[in-house]
Amino acid sequence: MTIAVRPRPSLRFRGRSFMALVLAPTAPLNAWFSDLDEVSQRSPGFFGGRAIILDLSTIRLSRGELKDLIASLQARDIRLMGMEGADPAIVEPGMPPSVNGGRPAGAVEVPTAAAPAPAVTTPAPMKSLLIETSVRSGQSILHAEGDVTIIGSVASGAEVVAGGSIHIYGTLRGRAIAGCTGDARARIFCNRFEAELISIDGLYKTADDLGPAFRGLATQVNLDGDSIILKTFD
Numbered sequence: 001m002t003i004a005v006r007p008r009p010s011l012r013f014r015g016r017s018f019m020a021l022v023l024a025p026t027a028p029l030n031a032w033f034s035d036l037d038e039v040s041q042r043s044p045g046f047f048g049g050r051a052i053i054l055d056l057s058t059i060r061l062s063r064g065e066l067k068d069l070i071a072s073l074q075a076r077d078i079r080l081m082g083m084e085g086a087d088p089a090i091v092e093p094g095m096p097p098s099v100n101g102g103r104p105a106g107a108v109e110v111p112t113a114a115a116p117a118p119a120v121t122t123p124a125p126m127k128s129l130l131i132e133t134s135v136r137s138g139q140s141i142l143h144a145e146g147d148v149t150i151i152g153s154v155a156s157g158a159e160v161v162a163g164g165s166i167h168i169y170g171t172l173r174g175r176a177i178a179g180c181t182g183d184a185r186a187r188i189f190c191n192r193f194e195a196e197l198i199s200i201d202g203l204y205k206t207a208d209d210l211g212p213a214f215r216g217l218a219t220q221v222n223l224d225g226d227s228i229i230l231k232t233f234d
Contacts, residue, residue: 021047021050021051021052021053022052022053022054022055022084023036023052023053023054023055023073023078024055024056024057024058024059025054025055025056025059025069026058026059027059029065029069033072036076037076040076043142043144044144044181046142046144047076047077047078050161051081052078052079052080052081053080053081053082053083053084053099054069054070054073054080054082054083054084054086054096055083055084055085056083056084056085056086056087057084057085058085060087061087061090062090063089063090063092066086066090066091066095067092067095070095070096080096081096081099082096082097082098082099083095083096083097083098083099084098084099086098127145127146127147127164128143128146128147128148128149128164129141129143129145129146129147129148129149129162130149130151131148131149131150131151131152132151132152133151133152134150134152134153134154134155134170135150135152135153135154135155135158135159135160135174136155136158137155137156137157137158137174138157138158139155139158139159140158140159140160140161141158141159141160141161142161143161143162143163144161144162144163144180144181145163146162146163146164147162147164147165147166147167148160148162148164148165148166148167149166149167149168149169150166150167150168150169150170151169151170152168152169152170153168153170153171153172153173153192154168154170154171154172154173154174154175154176154190155173155174156173156174156196157174157196158173158174158175159174159175159176159177160174160175160176160177161177161180162177162178162179162180162186163179163180163181163183163186164178164179164183164186165178165179165186165187165188165189166178166186166187166188166189167189167190168188168189168190168191169191170190170191170192171190171191171192171193171194172188172190172192172193172194172195173194173195173196174195174196174197175195175196175197175198175199176188176190176195176197176198176199176221177197177198177199177200177204178199178200178201178221179200179201179202179223180199182201182202183201184200184201184223185222185223186200186201186222187200187220187221187222188200188220188221188222189219189220189221190218190219191218192216192217192218193214193215193216193217193218193219193230194207194215194216195207195210198210198221198228200221200222200223200228201223203223203226203228204228205228210230213230214230214232217232218232218233219231219232219233220233
């Protein structure tokens, strides 16, 4: 069975919660941006495909400083879906909307710099990541350098982000984001499909968009142009 999932013309309004990455700037901003740029250099796809909230509760900014902060993040291709803790007096139309009521989730591991090694013993760059356990709710797995293989399941509220393809030997209940660095050939494979969200190369579909046709089935996901294609394993 093969189905091409295309956008629907109907208008719907529903509430839905997703995990978001929270950025909380600290003073001085120049030093904070330096640390942010270091993370981006170590892992270029770290912020790609992520919902990002700007937490301003621990820093005081003027309206002009807030505008400069948002512009600097946008210049780094960091797209904000909302702001938390911002002084209403400095928020202008056109800025990301204010959000509140978020609940803390599991910590997101920031890539750390590898220790230098002699040139003669430097190993070849790792192209794939193997996770030998299930990914629990609130966990986030990021591997922008290649494929990710999960010898287990991905729980609801969990997230797997890969620069290449994602292989899940168990059930996919959470979010699977493949091709996060621009690989349209990336695919998602799972033995039991119950996903909250799937995405390849920036195109995404939620469970409501996908419908129940593949729920509980062994499924693979790929792109065909601007369409997300789901197929069951023969």
